[in-house]
Amino acid sequence: MSESKQAHRKDEHLSLGVNVWRQNQRLQVGADFSDIRWLPNTFPEMSVADVNLSTTILNHHFDWPFYIEAMTGGSHLTGRINGQLAQVAKKTNLAMAVGSQSIALKESDAVASFKIARQNNPEGFLIANLGADHPIDNVRNAIDMIDANAIEMHVNVGQELVMAEGDREFYWLENLATIIAKSPVPVIIKEVGFGMSDQAFDIINQLGPAAVNVGGANGTNFAVIERRRNRQPDTFNIDQFGLSTVESLLSAQLVDNQVPLVATGGIQSANDIVTSLMLGASLTSSAGFMLATLMDRGETALIQQIEDWQRALPRLFTLLGAQNVASLQTAQRLYSPTLQNFINQRQSATH
Numbered sequence: 001m002s003e004s005k006q007a008h009r010k011d012e013h014l015s016l017g018v019n020v021w022r023q024n025q026r027l028q029v030g031a032d033f034s035d036i037r038w039l040p041n042t043f044p045e046m047s048v049a050d051v052n053l054s055t056t057i058l059n060h061h062f063d064w065p066f067y068i069e070a071m072t073g074g075s076h077l078t079g080r081i082n083g084q085l086a087q088v089a090k091k092t093n094l095a096m097a098v099g100s101q102s103i104a105l106k107e108s109d110a111v112a113s114f115k116i117a118r119q120n121n122p123e124g125f126l127i128a129n130l131g132a133d134h135p136i137d138n139v140r141n142a143i144d145m146i147d148a149n150a151i152e153m154h155v156n157v158g159q160e161l162v163m164a165e166g167d168r169e170f171y172w173l174e175n176l177a178t179i180i181a182k183s184p185v186p187v188i189i190k191e192v193g194f195g196m197s198d199q200a201f202d203i204i205n206q207l208g209p210a211a212v213n214v215g216g217a218n219g220t221n222f223a224v225i226e227r228r229r230n231r232q233p234d235t236f237n238i239d240q241f242g243l244s245t246v247e248s249l250l251s252a253q254l255v256d257n258q259v260p261l262v263a264t265g266g267i268q269s270a271n272d273i274v275t276s277l278m279l280g281a282s283l284t285s286s287a288g289f290m291l292a293t294l295m296d297r298g299e300t301a302l303i304q305q306i307e308d309w310q311r312a313l314p315r316l317f318t319l320l321g322a323q324n325v326a327s328l329q330t331a332q333r334l335y336s337p338t339l340q341n342f343i344n345q346r347q348s349a350t351h
């Protein structure tokens with residue numbers, strides 16, 4: 001059976017997304033995780049067994065401070081991937097988000113490729129996903145489709161503007177306010193890899209969602225992916241645009257952000273998770289790295305990779321003398337001159 005244009009786009013995102021990670025072609029945008037150094041804690045006065053990695057956000061108590069981020073669904077191939085990711089999430093006790101369900105609201109054939117995530121993990125914490133322009137009825141349908149525990153509303157101006165067939169009009173705030181007021185489950189406002197500045201956090205604080213996912217640059221880069229998908233030559237290029245995950249997290253602190261933070265974008269190690277938590281995230285997530293591991297090395301390898309992170313995290317917390325996420329957030333750190341320069345510039349602009 002041939003699939004629709006939108007289903008084909010999902011397959012293209014998958015293969016282009018994974019290729020960027022496979023070929024290590026990720027572009028450096030701004031300061032990265034390596035621009036933060038942890039200070040040694042010579043006398044931790046604690047043991048690895050004391051570490052409590054759990055985190056409470058989205059009205060839920062998560063055992064692990066990371067999850068499998070939104071990627072896919074909508075075609076046969078991506079349905080299979082969602083099924084595998086859900087099995088991995090179940091075996092490792094991680095939460096998981098599905099990719100945008102917009103296609104399944106238009107094409108009933110696509111629904112099964114999302115429902116599989118709930119079928120394979122009936123008790124898991126599952127996050128629905130839609131673009132910020134969808135009305136509340138669509139939000140309810142997307143949540144019901146997978147019996148979701150929360151929903152991500154993605155904000156992706158950069159991605160749309162690069163896409164030949166992308167949106168050109170962006171009036172989202174009123175709609176997001178309605179969704180936050182009426183959604184039956186907690187709402188996360190989420191970028192897809194261009195990051196967020198202090199101005200965005202100011203607005204998001206007024207909206208008051210359950211969480212904000214900074215979706216920073218330096219991981220999967222939709223400017224690159226969509227340019228490669230465009231069939232027509234186009235000189236519009238924003239490959240190096242945006243704020244990194246690290247810069248976005250620090251931007252939230254500059255405006256006294258009160259909305260709980262999720263960090264996504266370029267997280268590919270337990271160390272990156274620790275740095276993100278240190279910079280104020282309550283929870284972190286990874287997309288491209290998980291996908292590349294699954295597609296290249298299979299489900300068992302992805303489970304092993306996740307378990308490796310789960311074993312590493314208590315040791316890293318101990319290294320820094322932190323018994324839990326809250327105490328990690330006060331751990332001493334050093335910023336590189338590039339990152340300090342970013343902080344100084346944004347600090348003088350916001351004060």
Ligand SMILES: Cc1cc2nc3c(=O)[nH]c(=O)nc-3n(C[C@H](O)[C@H](O)[C@H](O)COP(=O)(O)O)c2cc1C
Pocket residue numbers: 013014017018069070071072098099100129152154190191192193215216218219220264265266267285286287288289291
């Ligand atoms: C193949 C692929 C498809 C994606 N599709 C979606 C999507 O439908 N909705 C969304 O909010 N984010 C989507 N994302 C973005 C991720 O959720 C994440 O924000 C971004 O990839 C940055 O994280 P990473 O560097 O760990 O990949 C997708 C990412 C990939 C790799």
